Amino acid sequence: MKKTRYLIAAAALLCALAIPATAAGPDALQKIIILATTTSTQDSGLLDVLVPLFERESGFQVKTISVGSGQAMKMGEKGEADVLLVHSPEAEKKFMADGFGVTRRLVMHNDFIVVGPATDPAKIKGVSAADAMKRIAQSGSVFASRGDNSGTHAKEKGLWKGAAINPEGQIWYQQTGLGMGQTLNVAAEKRGYTLTDRATYLSLKKRLGLEILVEGDSKLLNIYHVIELNQVSWPKVNSQGGKAFADFMLAKKTQEIIGSFGVDKFGAPLFFPDAGKKPETLGL
Amino acid sequence: MSNLLEAENLRIRRGGVQVLDLPRFSVATEEKVAVVGPNGAGKSSLLLGLACLLRRETGTISFKGEPVMERGETAYRRKIAMVFQEPLLFDTTVLDNVAEGLRIRGKGREEARDIARDSLELFKVGQLTGRSAHKLSGGEAQRVSLARAFAVKPELILMDEPFSSLDLPTRIVLAEDLGRILHESGTAAIIATHDRLEAFHVVDRLLVLDGGIVVQEGRPSEVMAQPANAFVAAFRRTSYSGL
Amino acid sequence: MDLILDGIRTALSLIFSLDREVLAVTLLSLKVSCSATLASLFIGIPAGVLLALSDFPGRRFVISLVNTGMGLPPVVVGLFVTIFLWRNGPLGFLEILYTPAAMILAQAVIATPIVTGITIASIQNLPANLKLQVRALGATRLQTVWILVREARLPLLAAVMAGFGGVISEVGASIMVGGNIKGQTRVLTTATVMETGKGDFDVAIALSLILLALTFGVNYLLTVIQQRERPR
Numbered sequence: 095m096k097k098t099r100y101l102i103a104a105a106a107l108l109c110a111l112a113i114p115a116t117a118a119g120p121d122a123l124q125k126i127i128i129l130a131t132t133t134s135t136q137d138s139g140l141l142d143v144l145v146p147l148f149e150r151e152s153g154f155q156v157k158t159i160s161v162g163s164g165q166a167m168k169m170g171e172k173g174e175a176d177v178l179l180v181h182s183p184e185a186e187k188k189f190m191a192d193g194f195g196v197t198r199r200l201v202m203h204n205d206f207i208v209v210g211p212a213t214d215p216a217k218i219k220g221v222s223a224a225d226a227m228k229r230i231a232q233s234g235s236v237f238a239s240r241g242d243n244s245g246t247h248a249k250e251k252g253l254w255k256g257a258a259i260n261p262e263g264q265i266w267y268q269q270t271g272l273g274m275g276q277t278l279n280v281a282a283e284k285r286g287y288t289l290t291d292r293a294t295y296l297s298l299k300k301r302l303g304l305e306i307l308v309e310g311d312s313k314l315l316n317i318y319h320v321i322e323l324n325q326v327s328w329p330k331v332n333s334q335g336g337k338a339f340a341d342f343m344l345a346k347k348t349q350e351i352i353g354s355f356g357v358d359k360f361g362a363p364l365f366f367p368d369a370g371k372k373p374e375t376l377g378l
Numbered sequence: 379m380s381n382l383l384e385a386e387n388l389r390i391r392r393g394g395v396q397v398l399d400l401p402r403f404s405v406a407t408e409e410k411v412a413v414v415g416p417n418g419a420g421k422s423s424l425l426l427g428l429a430c431l432l433r434r435e436t437g438t439i440s441f442k443g444e445p446v447m448e449r450g451e452t453a454y455r456r457k458i459a460m461v462f463q464e465p466l467l468f469d470t471t472v473l474d475n476v477a478e479g480l481r482i483r484g485k486g487r488e489e490a491r492d493i494a495r496d497s498l499e500l501f502k503v504g505q506l507t508g509r510s511a512h513k514l515s516g517g518e519a520q521r522v523s524l525a526r527a528f529a530v531k532p533e534l535i536l537m538d539e540p541f542s543s544l545d546l547p548t549r550i551v552l553a554e555d556l557g558r559i560l561h562e563s564g565t566a567a568i569i570a571t572h573d574r575l576e577a578f579h580v581v582d583r584l585l586v587l588d589g590g591i592v593v594q595e596g597r598p599s600e601v602m603a604q605p606a607n608a609f610v611a612a613f614r615r616t617s618y619s620g621l
Numbered sequence: 622m623d624l625i626l627d628g629i630r631t632a633l634s635l636i637f638s639l640d641r642e643v644l645a646v647t648l649l650s651l652k653v654s655c656s657a658t659l660a661s662l663f664i665g666i667p668a669g670v671l672l673a674l675s676d677f678p679g680r681r682f683v684i685s686l687v688n689t690g691m692g693l694p695p696v697v698v699g700l701f702v703t704i705f706l707w708r709n710g711p712l713g714f715l716e717i718l719y720t721p722a723a724m725i726l727a728q729a730v731i732a733t734p735i736v737t738g739i740t741i742a743s744i745q746n747l748p749a750n751l752k753l754q755v756r757a758l759g760a761t762r763l764q765t766v767w768i769l770v771r772e773a774r775l776p777l778l779a780a781v782m783a784g785f786g787g788v789i790s791e792v793g794a795s796i797m798v799g800g801n802i803k804g805q806t807r808v809l810t811t812a813t814v815m816e817t818g819k820g821d822f823d824v825a826i827a828l829s830l831i832l833l834a835l836t837f838g839v840n841y842l843l844t845v846i847q848q849r850e851r852p853r
Contacts, residue, residue, distance in 0.1 A: 128719065133818065137815075137818065137819045142803065157719045157800060157802050157805065158800075158802055158803075159719065159800045159802070160801075172707065172709060173708060173709055174707050174708055174709070272818070273818035273819075274818075275817070275818045275819045275820035276817065276818050276820075278820065279820065294819075294820075297819070297820065298819075298820040301624070301820065301822075328708075328709065330708045330709065330713070426753065429757055431753050431756055431757060452759060452760075452761050455756065455757060455758075455759045456759035458757075459757065459758070460753075460754070460757035461754075462750050462753070462754060464748065464750060466748060466750055466751050466754040468768070468771075468772060469771075469772055469774075478758060478768075479758040479759060482758055482759050482760045482764055483759060526758070527758075530758075530759070536757075
């Protein structure tokens with residue numbers, strides 16, 4: 095029975111260690127910002143650089159919740175976040191029109207690419223995005239879709255629409271409901287095509303065995319906005335914190351960091367800073 | 379001899395069936411009573427009811443003249459003891475088993491163990507103190523169970539068929555030892571049994587229970603001379619030793 | 622095959638170099654799951670003893686609820702706890718969403734039915750008259766509960782292992798209520814999912830190996846205690 099006593103003591107000690115992790119004073123709450131963003135933004139590693147910098151400068155503590163753009167905006171609608179960093183323009187516009195956000199500002203962009211096997215059975219290499227989608231559908235080649243209302247998924251749906259194709263229910267159209275990395279793996283395994291952001295593709299390129307087949311089309315631009323949420327409808331929203339973060343994302347110094355992120359690892363930047371520019375200038 | 383324990387209008391129902399109906403029952407200080415009857419006669423219910431371990435429909439139980447109220451049940455039980463047909467020992471050493479009743483009453487570990495050792499000696503199993511309770515024979519285990527009950531120096535001890543699961547030679551020896559210990563310690567006892575052996579060896583009074591009712595009562599010799607029913611008559615016929 | 626070997630190689634280097642992040646994630650996993658298991662023991666064992674020993678109308682219904690709860694999908698628990706803990710939810714005033722406290726809460730909800738269910742079975746497995754014998758020895762209700770729990774300590778240790786095992790390895794609830802925030806609510810399971818999603822399989826394998834080692838270690842310890850106490 096003595097051993098049991100030691101065990102209980104050890105466990106109690108561990109709990110005591112856990113308590114500082116959970117305690118938070120009342121003032122501490124205004125110091126916390128919930129940032130809802132997308133998995134691809136998080137996975138690129140950019141936020142791992144920017145967020146600690148912001149926390150140090152501003153004194154706020156950021157809780158980065160990475161989910162799909164769809165879920166991020168839903169969280170915004172319910173007032174369960176303070177600021178959004180998303181890349182799903184059509185949905186964002188509706189979000190703003192419905193009055194859920196107070197400001198929406200352009201932060202940066204990168205681009206999507208269509209990747210597939212080197213053998214390219216649908217023969218889409220070098221064609222426009224719309225053409226590529228048509229050829230994939232016509233050849234019945236496997237296409238792996240995120241299927242999760244993320245920004246990537248929204249872009250993909252837009253492309254199908256633009257090509258006047260409905261892939262739903264077709265046997266070659268595989269909706270994974272998973273993140274970008276995993277969806278890329280599915281495409282690689284099945285020697286199929288998928289739409290991906292460049293950053294994720296570059297970080298996984300070595301293992302995938304997929305090639306970039308379509309890029310540069312203006313329709314493939316991936317635009318990030320930072321949206322501050324409406325405190326009027328949801329009093330618990332930390333609008334001060336949200337604004338501080340949004341301002342930070344557009345600050346000159348931050349934009350410079352964004353522009354140089356990824357260069358040492360991949361030889362080319364993963365994102366292009368766009369603060370202050372008009373979306374039209376990007377060709378959107 | 380004054381009455382140690384008195385029960386009035388004791389009625390108990392189990393599973394919707396009336397299993398006990400006793401208008402009056404008493405045990406005097408140092409008196410040994412045997413309750414005999416076939417299976418289902420209500421012997422266990424009587425003992426459990428007297429120990430306030432079984433909900434009774436009606437009836438009051440008084441110990442040394444004071445009625446036992448619901449709040450006082452635990453205090454009352456600390457003045458008596460009960461053993462069952464199975465030894466029901468704890469998963470620990472023999473010594474700590476016997477000490478448990480004393481520990482429950484707040485005694486320190488060493489003091490309890492000292493008293494426990496004496497109790498084990500009394501029942502001739504003093505050499506088993508360090509043994510694990512699971513490694514005992516049937517007879518040894520029941521001796522330990524009795525030692526545990528006696529260690530708390532109860533004024534009254536209730537025994538529900540304490541030897542029924544033991545083989546005959548073991549029962550004979552144990553019954554003799556128990557009888558002697560009961561006599562020497564001056565403990566009152568109520569023993570439920572369907573076997574003649576314990577019934578005659580130790581008791582002053584015999585109660586015959588059938589269908590929850592007392593059908594005969596008196597000194598053992600009286601009851602045997604005028605058996606009230608077939609069971610008692612058959613009882614008389616089986617003879618092991620002594621009487 | 623190279624992938625797995627790569628993974629194991631990375632795993633060993635991360636572990637032996639005591640990588641800070643990996644260490645932090647491991648420590649948090651332990652803290653959260655131990656706290657949750659302890660909480661579930663404080664609630665589950667008394668509740669289990671009560672349900673095993675007492676009799677009241679609807680007792681069987683409650684026990685079947687407990688048994689159903691043993692198989693409750695963690696992700697369902699995570700969903701409901703999240704909804705309750707949302708700022709605008711009924712427990713939003715607690716302000717614990719996306720903190721370890723929320724994870725401990727969700728994991729405790731998962732573990733408690735498991736502990737309760739096994740406790741009920743353990744107590745019911747004791748000899749039928751044991752409770753009476755203990756009461757006859759003059760034990761109060763509280764003393765009786767303590768003694769019976771002590772008597773059933775071997776199967777109850779199995780309850781501890783089952784409860785702990787259930788929560789150290791769960792990921793659905795932890796992701797939802799914790800948010801997998803670096804340095805705050807990232808634990809071994811959530812980090813593994815994230816690294817897999819990013820395609821960093823070697824790191825994912827490393828984390829998996831650590832999780833397995835941790836789970837094995839804790840269970841080994843408890844098993845040694847349990848088997849050492851065996852009467853044979």
